[in-house]
Amino acid sequence: MTLFLLRRLLQAAQVLFVMSLLVFVGVYAIGNPLDMLVDPQATAADTARVAAALGLDQPLWVQYWRFLANALQGDLGISFLHGTPALHLIVQRLPATLELAVSALLIAVLLGIPLGLWAGLRPDSFGGRTVMAGSILGFSLPTFWVGLMLIMLFSVHLGWLPSGGRGPTREFLGLEWSLLAPGGWRHLLLPAVNLALFKLALVIRLTQSGTREALLQDYMRFARAKGLPARRIVGVHVLKNIMIPVVTVVGLEFGTLIAFSVVTESIFAWPGIGKLLLDSITQLDRPVVVAYLLLIVFIYTLISLAVDLIYAALDPRVRLAGGQAA
């Protein structure tokens, strides 16, 4: 177990290193941020001064070496635009995105598993077919379009929920939370539903096919022959088996959820890292873009490690000692 963890952490470090190289070259080697930062009427001397101050006059490998050394100390550079550490900017806004992404994940799982179970237990019923048809729709509708429709219906037409912004928050453990503030959930609901929709469709399909698969197994007939109540058969025997694929996929998709929050955050003016990334891209604020990408890779690696551990906890047939359980 310890060996497994060590190996995985080493793998994660390798991936981070390679990604840092790729991201650095990709982001720093192309385009010239000086064009953006310096007044077009500035003299060549002024431009050179700014370049020197930001370290942009050095050869690329020197820039990378400095970047890597700093990164290891938690310094991912200073935002060109805000003049504050890029990592600080991101960490400041991370809780808003995490709250949004976790809420979306909860909606997808808490709604998707029961719906998928229901559709799996009654695949030929009207309800079951409707759920599955709805999940196909959830797959094909673009997120941003659904977001607009949600705003049009619930904010503009019905006037039930606010159309954007984070609204009131309350501090807890040093972070701001919408859910803890009175009325905060009203601001969170629409963006969370918007972000959840695609994953909801995914969870429904996974659960439905997993349920149908499980019902055909001999151990289900044996569970019935034991006289177990239906509640226990579905709630324990079926659920525990389908939790394995659902947890794996949902866990791995959590990273995509954060990536896709770019779209949702920009529609609902949600002040998270997705909106920050979008602003930084359009304004060529490279340190922030790099910091964002490295953070995403880091989160991805953490998630896949966590998924492996949960997977091993759920499926007794998996052993972690080999370290090859990737």
Added chain:
Amino acid sequence: MKPIAPPAPTSPAAPTTTGGAEPLLRVEHLSTRFRTRGGEVAAVDDLSFELATGEVLGLVGESGCGKSMTGYSLIDLVDPPGYIAAGSVRLRGHELRGLPAKDWQALRGDRIAMIFQDPMLTLNPVLRIDTQMVETVLAHRRVGRAEALARALDTLERVGIPAAAERLRSYPHQLSGGMRQRVAIAIALLNQPDLIIADEPTTALDVTIQAQILYEMQTLCREAGTGLIWITHDLSVVAGLADRLCVMYAGRIVEQGSTAQVLERPAHPYTRGLLDATPAAALARGHRRGEALRQIPGSAPPLAALPAGCAFRPRCARADEHCMQTPPRVEAAPGQTVLCWHPLPPGAALPGPAAHAEARP
């Protein structure tokens, strides 16, 4: 042997001494049918038999003859498009057919238990053995977890599992096939059922383990007075185990009687064919090495396309125009009935020359 807690006081088929000689199980005219695109198919057709307390009944037939479906019908686990179309199943005099689902659930795993063929597939792979045993107790008894666990441990020991306390905390994949089948048997025995239906539980196991489990099951059922229905395609398995035999062909019982009667004086040509096909019969005939075993010609007809009259007719050397009509059930000997127009005479004892034409090429 430690005593086991008494059975539940209120279950729909709780033993009630009616005074008369009511058998443990009485099945009358049971029919199970399947709705298919090509029309209805009878998987179990007009089945009648009885089982006394502590008795072992062997249900023998080729695969596809409806013997497994008979087992499912007795415990109400027939899945759509199948359904029980007619007949009566009485446990200690209580009619089970038409019971609401709730009562069936209370009955299954408590008064009637079932064991399946492949021990690799019958235990849930993601749940520990103790979970799968304790839940079976708790589903039927108002006892605490600790008591249920103690009973699970006790039952595991009774079915001959070494280091049972350790095994309880194992997952199924950590046990061998024989061990898993013993666990499944222990689960069936947990609530001291009146009746156990065993659907070829030893077919997937090694021959030595098969023999052990057969012997242990027999002993356990005799001791507890549990009725046992042993479903198998292998006559030699039930020969030393069963008190009575039912031979099934194409959804019907074609012959039933005491084990001695059926094995020594078979009255149905099909039973005779089955017996002739066993290695023991071949040896008794003076079988030479390299010679093929005697087989029944042809193969079992699909249930959807049964020949009219006697379903065995196309494979039977004794068949004639009478056999185009549904054969009558006749008594070949006291307690031995046969479904045939031309039963074999009682004198045709084994071993001897086959009464019907040579089947070998």
Added chain:
Amino acid sequence: MTSPALPTEASGGWRALARAYAGSALALGGLALLLLIVAAALAAPWIAPQNPYDLATLDIMDSRLPPGSPSADGTLTYLLGTDGQGRDMLSAILHGLRISVAVGFSATLLALALGMSLGLVAGYAGGRVDAFVMRAVDIQMSFPAILTAMILLALFGQGTDKIVIALVASQWAYYARTTRGAALVEGRREYIEAARLLGLSTPRILFRHLLPNCLPPLIVVAALQVAAAIALEATLSFLGLGLPVTEPSLGLLIANGFQYLYSGRYWMSVFPGVALLLTIVALNLVADRLREILNPRLQPQ
């Protein structure tokens, strides 16, 4: 030159395929809708009531008119309303559809060509080449497509060519993986061995013999990916990262109408959205049916 007999779809095979496809009314409807959309996109300059980008034809008096309003000079009825600059929405949608469909299909074709070649080479060559290509595929696929595309657009800036590159970069891996899988299976068949023994050149074996037999799964993936490419392009354009304002695709039209949504002027965003939706749904219906009839495991009897 005598080629070994190939188990390729002969001309009769296509007819059988068409007959199998026609087995589903829903899929036929999807195909009809798709053909209609593509035809409308191609014919946009001729069937649109107005040239939406000729500023001379726009009348600011006609701006923000609801659907069905007549134009100020009475020559035209705005069936789907007008936008903030008095542009006919129907014309804008037809032109936007043209851009979206063109970008989606060209990106898919390029990604298909690139991914297919890499996958074919990886599957045929094996060994280190295979390991390298598949490693790249794994890294690419572990990253959400939208993130890859966003970063590339951030680097290159806006433009039709840029967004096509970004879409290709985020989608080639699907084709590479699919082709490699099929090539691995087909490569072991006897007819490839026979072609090798005949001394055919490697490119000839790859493209004339191996490729046609890897096509069925690729067609299915491509059909699904066209829908994904169109949706992704719309998303990126909506975020302001995709196409420049001079070439407004459906995504940009929706973004432009977004601000008017709050004042209840729904038509500027909703109608382009419906056009986008119909395109994606039609493509998905067609892809779904293709998967059913081309998947050997789901072969219709």
